[in-house]
Structures are given as C-alpha cells and as structure tokens.
Amino acid sequence: MEAGESSTVLELMTGSLSSAEQSAADERYFDIRLAMVPIWQNRSDGPWLDVEQAVASNLEKPYRQRVYRLSTQPHAGKLAS
Numbered sequence: 001m002e003a004g005e006s007s008t009v010l011e012l013m014t015g016s017l018s019s020a021e022q023s024a025a026d027e028r029y030f031d032i033r034l035a036m037v038p039i040w041q042n043r044s045d046g047p048w049l050d051v052e053q054a055v056a057s058n059l060e061k062p063y064r065q066r067v068y069r070l071s072t073q074p075h076a077g078k079l080a081s
Contacts, residue, residue, distance in 0.1 A: 013049060014037065019033075020056065030055055031055065032055060032056065033053070033059060035051070035053075036051050036068075045069070045071075048067060052066075
C-alpha cells in the first residue's frame, strides 16, 4: 500500500463513534460505542487497527473485537482490510 493511501484511510478509520443520539431518539436502538485505534505501528506489513464494539453501559466488556490490516489488492487498485 502506498504511504499516502494508507495514511489517508487510516486517518479516516481511526477514532470512535457512538449511537447515543439514535438510541435516545428511538428506544429500539442501544447506545453502542465503536473504537478503532492504530496498533503495531512499527510493523512494515500494515497499517493495523484494533477495533472494539461495546454497549455503552458495559464498555469494559466489548462484544466484538477485531484486528484489521489495511492493504492493497494486487492489480485492482483498491484497499482491503
């Protein structure tokens, strides 16, 4: 992956999201938190992201945990994770 592509995608994906506003407006939805944080930044086969999703009332016990590695697909000119 080219440095410019990876840094742009990594920057866009890094951060946290919350569905608190949607949950407050509609009781059918839970307040879910999503956090995406760069990890293993010294590796040359990345970038890599740690991804966790949890109910806001139980952040210490995420129900979904993933590790994403961003890369390009050969000859497709696309990014993959």
